[in-house]
Amino acid sequence: MTDTTHLIGLLLGTEEDWPAAFETLIARLGPVTDGAGERHAIETERVTIEPFDLRDRPRHDLVIDRLAYWYYHPREWLKKVALMDDVYLLNSPFTFQAMEKHAAYCAMIRLGLKVPRTVLVPFKNPPENARYATTAARYNQPFDLGAIAADIGYPLFMKPYDGGQWIGVNRVRDEAELQAAYDASGERLMHLQESIEGYDVFARSLSIGPETMVMHFRPDLPMHDRYAVTHDFLTPEIGDEVVTIGRLVNAFFRWEFNSCETLVRGGDVYPIDYANASPDVAVTSLHYYFPWAMTALVKWTVFCVVTNRTPRLDLDTRHYFEIGDRDDLTYDEKLAAYRRLTDEYFDTERYRDFCASRLPHVDEMVLDWVASADFDRLLVDTVRSLYPAHEHDAFIGHFRGLIGQWVTEHGAAPERLTS
Ligand SMILES: Nc1ncnc2c1ncn2[C@@H]1O[C@H](COP(=O)(O)OP(=O)(O)O)[C@@H](O)[C@H]1O
Ligand SMILES: [Mg+2]
Numbered sequence: 001m002t003d004t005t006h007l008i009g010l011l012l013g014t015e016e017d018w019p020a021a022f023e024t025l026i027a028r029l030g031p032v033t034d035g036a037g038e039r040h041a042i043e044t045e046r047v048t049i050e051p052f053d054l055r056d057r058p059r060h061d062l063v064i065d066r067l068a069y070w071y072y073h074p075r076e077w078l079k080k081v082a083l084m085d086d087v088y089l090l091n092s093p094f095t096f097q098a099m100e101k102h103a104a105y106c107a108m109i110r111l112g113l114k115v116p117r118t119v120l121v122p123f124k125n126p127p128e129n130a131r132y133a134t135t136a137a138r139y140n141q142p143f144d145l146g147a148i149a150a151d152i153g154y155p156l157f158m159k160p161y162d163g164g165q166w167i168g169v170n171r172v173r174d175e176a177e178l179q180a181a182y183d184a185s186g187e188r189l190m191h192l193q194e195s196i197e198g199y200d201v202f203a204r205s206l207s208i209g210p211e212t213m214v215m216h217f218r219p220d221l222p223m224h225d226r227y228a229v230t231h232d233f234l235t236p237e238i239g240d241e242v243v244t245i246g247r248l249v250n251a252f253f254r255w256e257f258n259s260c261e262t263l264v265r266g267g268d269v270y271p272i273d274y275a276n277a278s279p280d281v282a283v284t285s286l287h288y289y290f291p292w293a294m295t296a297l298v299k300w301t302v303f304c305v306v307t308n309r310t311p312r313l314d315l316d317t318r319h320y321f322e323i324g325d326r327d328d329l330t331y332d333e334k335l336a337a338y339r340r341l342t343d344e345y346f347d348t349e350r351y352r353d354f355c356a357s358r359l360p361h362v363d364e365m366v367l368d369w370v371a372s373a374d375f376d377r378l379l380v381d382t383v384r385s386l387y388p389a390h391e392h393d394a395f396i397g398h399f400r401g402l403i404g405q406w407v408t409e410h411g412a413a414p415e416r417l418t419s
């Protein structure tokens with residue numbers, strides 16, 4: 001007999017692969033028994049979009065949101081269920097505004113991270129507003145774009161302050177390219193940013209709750225090849241620093257499902273992009289790392305609903321700034337102090353205990369499923385829906401190979417799954 005049932009809502013756009021994987025794994029998981037011996041059934045349901053009364057009570061305990069960053073009706077539903085009903089959300093709709101890069105750059109600069117030098121310049125084309133001409137005549141200072149760029153140094157990056165998916169990102173090598181990029185920016189607000197030239201590794205870390213996977217990313221390759229399957233491509237110290245930076249950004253903004261991009265050059269880690277409301281978790285992008293992502297998503301969401309984790313909407317920035325503002329701490333000491341705050345926020349120790357004692361079978365369950373014909377069908381269907389017919393065989397072979405490698409490697413030691 002089950003004592004409690006929890007509903008996990010999926011608020012989705014066009015994705016089909018990982019939601020199907022997540023739904024399958026939650027269904028296979030079966031009831032979870034908590035420390036007090038109470039049994040918890042967990043169900044999933046896709047959230048639909050419809051009129052809602054602000055006083056309606058949602059049926060969901062937790063919602064994984066992948067849509068509200070561009071679709072505003074469900075975004076307002078998320079705010080309502082967060083404020084009124086304590087529904088646990090991945091991610092917080094309230095810090096979506098900070099999903100523009102700018103706020104995250106500001107906060108991380110104050111916390112002492114090595115964000116490359118960044119300057120925000122006014123719009124090339126003014127906003128459509130009848131009051132603009134008067135306001136601009138009174139208050140807009142003329143500025144010398146070329147001088148700002150020369151001061152930062154070429155090459156530099158000009159990119160939208162709120163960008164995503166590389167749209168509008170320019171690597172600018174001289175003043176002519178600078179002017180052309182600015183002219184093309186139109187009504188988009190742009191940052192000029194120092195370029196981290198000649199970096200050794202582009203490390204992209206995907207975090208889900210307190211779980212983080214740092215992956216070697218190759219941004220110039222096609223989507224299916226961007227994540228290299230390489231281990232130990234960073235020293236343990238640098239790897240740990242990258243993990244801490246990702247967790248810090250996430251705990252600071254209350255983001256629990258996010259990816260963080262850092263450029264590693266020599267012994268320095270430069271964070272450049274770390275606000276992705278809806279990070280890519282497609283099986284055709286993550287391939288080898290996909291089972292890891294699904295395992296982490298199952299464990300973290302189950303932990304949240306079974307332990308009735310309280311959503312925290314307030315940011316408590318003061319705790320972070322008190323560390324960031326200190327002059328007597330080194331960069332490493334600050335990172336260590338932030339790491340403690342992130343462990344507090346994510347309740348990391350309790351989460352690890354929960355996984356070990358309440359979910360000891362999950363790793364093996366994922367392994368069994370990923371090795372099954374059922375998973376292979378999902379992979380084949382995904383490839384067929386994404387690629388042109390003449391490429392199906394090649395891509396099915398490619399992804400089967402990578403998933404097969406994961407299965408083989410984890411068959412012997414499934415406990416490595418979330419290490
Ligand atoms: N400061 C920088 N130094 C070096 N490369 C950069 C820098 N900023 C951006 N890039 C390159 O441009 C790409 C896109 O920029 P990014 O800030 O990640 O924007 P988006 O949000 O569109 O992904 C990065 O993945 C990286 O390859
Ligand atoms: Mg990026």
